[in-house]
Amino acid sequence: MNEAIAGWIRGHEKEMVESLCGLVRLPAVSPRDGGTGEMAKAEWLTELAKRLGLPTPKRYDVPDPAAQGGARPNLVITIPGRTPARTWFVTHLDVVPEGDRSLWEFDPFTPLVKDGKVFGRGSNDNGQEMIASLYAASVCVHLGIIPETCIGLAFVADEELGSAFGISQLLGQGLFRPDDLVVVPDGGNDKGDFVEVAEKSVLWIEFTVEGTQVHASRPDLGNNACRAANLFSVDLDEALHKAFPDLDDLFEPPSSTFEPTRRLPNVANVNTIPGKEIFSFDCRVLPSVPLDEVEAVIGEIKKRVSSKTGVKIGSVNIQRAVAAPATPISSPVVAKLRDSIRRVYGCEPRVGGVGGGTCAAHFRMAGIPAVVWAQEADTAHMPNEYAVIDHMVNEALVFAGMLQPETGPEA
Numbered sequence: 001m002n003e004a005i006a007g008w009i010r011g012h013e014k015e016m017v018e019s020l021c022g023l024v025r026l027p028a029v030s031p032r033d034g035g036t037g038e039m040a041k042a043e044w045l046t047e048l049a050k051r052l053g054l055p056t057p058k059r060y061d062v063p064d065p066a067a068q069g070g071a072r073p074n075l076v077i078t079i080p081g082r083t084p085a086r087t088w089f090v091t092h093l094d095v096v097p098e099g100d101r102s103l104w105e106f107d108p109f110t111p112l113v114k115d116g117k118v119f120g121r122g123s124n125d126n127g128q129e130m131i132a133s134l135y136a137a138s139v140c141v142h143l144g145i146i147p148e149t150c151i152g153l154a155f156v157a158d159e160e161l162g163s164a165f166g167i168s169q170l171l172g173q174g175l176f177r178p179d180d181l182v183v184v185p186d187g188g189n190d191k192g193d194f195v196e197v198a199e200k201s202v203l204w205i206e207f208t209v210e211g212t213q214v215h216a217s218r219p220d221l222g223n224n225a226c227r228a229a230n231l232f233s234v235d236l237d238e239a240l241h242k243a244f245p246d247l248d249d250l251f252e253p254p255s256s257t258f259e260p261t262r263r264l265p266n267v268a269n270v271n272t273i274p275g276k277e278i279f280s281f282d283c284r285v286l287p288s289v290p291l292d293e294v295e296a297v298i299g300e301i302k303k304r305v306s307s308k309t310g311v312k313i314g315s316v317n318i319q320r321a322v323a324a325p326a327t328p329i330s331s332p333v334v335a336k337l338r339d340s341i342r343r344v345y346g347c348e349p350r351v352g353g354v355g356g357g358t359c360a361a362h363f364r365m366a367g368i369p370a371v372v373w374a375q376e377a378d379t380a381h382m383p384n385e386y387a388v389i390d391h392m393v394n395e396a397l398v399f400a401g402m403l404q405p406e407t408g409p410e411a
């Protein structure tokens with residue numbers, strides 16, 4: 001890493017912390033979650049970009065009468081480079097609500113700097129990376145360095161609720177190209193050594209098993225929904241694992257997973273046979289397995305258990321998301337990011353897949369290889385959310401490193 005760049009970034013740690021505190025003060029919760037949207041934050045960021053010597057962000061407003069200002073703003077900053085290639089850092093403006101307020105030890109939207117951390121809602125998800133990307137771009141401007149590729153910073157709305165007002169709109173307007181290098185710093189581990197290139201399909205399904213409730217001394221008069229639900233759950237578990245045994249070492253774990261999870265309370269007393277059971281399965285399915293094949297197996301077992309026990313089994317999908325194609329490990333963006341991580345952390349970054357969803361999935365669906373990487377404490381969406389200041393500085397170093405020419409042995 002260029003000494004001047006590293007020195008400038010490390011020397012601006014205090015300013016980075018102050019900037020992150022500024023973001024935390026502006027909640028940016030979606031109107032669908034009881035908030036006012038991202039407008040105030042977008043305006044504040046526009047001023048911050050100017051103070052950092054960056055070009056004025058271009059605004060892409062998407063009308064939303066429920067939001068403050070009648071729109072959901074998306075901001076894009078572009079800086080020319082030595083080549084027409086472009087490196088993008090895509091972060092999201094919106095944050096989730098504070099949740100149960102009684103679990104917070106302080107006000108979620110009043111930033112608190114303590115023990116090398118910045119506490120507050122949105123400090124980790126996604127403020128930390130937004131600031132890191134801004135300072136990585138700013139260092140080039142301040143030191144008069146023309147980056148190897150053009151730099152694109154995109155600050156997008158509505159990520160937490162599916163991105164209909166956010167990255168979907170920017171992709172729809174043709175802002176991105178298949179040869180762009182796209183980094184979505186919105187997930188990672190606390191070592192900073194995991195680069196995410198793929199996600200599994202997600203199927204969350206809730207079952208309702210209906211029998212007939214009776215006194216526990218007269219099972220002959222009813223139909224025990226608890227017994228039928230137990231049978232169904234075990235049969236389904238076995239059938240799904242048997243039908244889909246494929247392994248893909250890209251993922252951790254390498255198999256599809258089919259897990260019985262939530263079970264709602266049934267009856268209040270021991271001597272009543274339950275007439276109704278409600279429980280769920282969380283399925284994370286390898287991209288090579290079509291979700292409708294999984295659903296066909298579920299349908300078969302439903303039918304079999306119903307006809308064997310006489311109960312009625314209904315189901316609803318809580319979530320159903322088909323996996324986007326994985327970003328190839330051979331993509332230039334994967335190589336550049338791993339190189340930069342090696343130089344900053346001195347470790348060998350792993351490449352793999354996870355079970356969740358980010359803006360990267362939208363890029364992958366559009367045929368643009370994108371990677372997810374960050375160095376993060378696992379506090380997103382939690383009470384007392386925090387960002388580790390060292391992580392934010394390291395991220396800025398990694399991003400800035402990606403923008404410099406590759407230094408071969410001759411350099």
Ligand SMILES: [Zn+2]
Pocket residue numbers: 092125126159186
């Ligand atoms: Zn996020």
